[in-house]
Amino acid sequence: MIARIRKSMNEKDQGFTLIELLVVMIIIGILAAIAIPVFLNQRKKAQDTAAVADVSTLGKEIATYYVDATTNLIATDVAIASNRYTIKYGTATNDIGAVSNGIDSVTLKPGTDDIAEQTWCVQVAYSDGTHPAVSYSAKNGLNRTSGCP
Template identity: 45%
Template sequence: MIARLNDALRSKRSDLENDQKGFTLVELLVVVLIIGILAAIAIPFFLNQRQGAWESQVKSDIANAVIAAETHAVSANGSFEALDDTALTDNGYKATPGVVLTIDSASATQYTFTVEHDLYDTRHWTYDSETGVTDFTDD
């Protein structure tokens, strides 16, 4: 009886030693290939998302600057002549880090802004209060 138990245990051990589990080289190469394809698709998508975020920051800053400029005009009897960076800041405009807003012109009845993002080298946005339109140009 003990001999039969020893034989059974011996056969189980030999089955475990021969039944090794793991991945083959081909399976590992297929996984690496799939990960590479996914990365090739995801990286450009991620970069486009970053540019879209930069554009959103610029558009948000333009909208906030317009509100601050109009608020300034209300307190200046409807005139934009004294519009400058300090007037915008005093009326609630706070620039997003990396966004640079420049007041190109300010007259009694209209003003224009040029806005750039530090990380978006090729595109500049211009807002004209007379038309209310934001245009962009690529360098």
């Protein structure tokens, strides 16, 4: 009796049927269809976060400048040079930090001639995010959804 059971176990084909393999492939396909769009959204959110961090750093640096400023910055005082943000204070140039990947440009809209008004706004334009630009202004602070008005 035991010999017969052992013989039938040894002769039994072992492996997966075609139906089992198809079911597994369908399940993997469904999981991939769910995961790929989620992954692509995370990349856009990461780009948004990088641009917000960059514009916040620049905005706070400009606000610090205006604490003791005797003159307004002009549009060309904030720039990207050698993949780094720079702010020119008169004859001195201050290196603010590295530009994040995907950042296209930085723009300063200087304030009026009256320093006390502080109407300046700095904008970072970027690609591959959920918005085309973010801004930081003296009047409104951080704006995550649009550039300078």
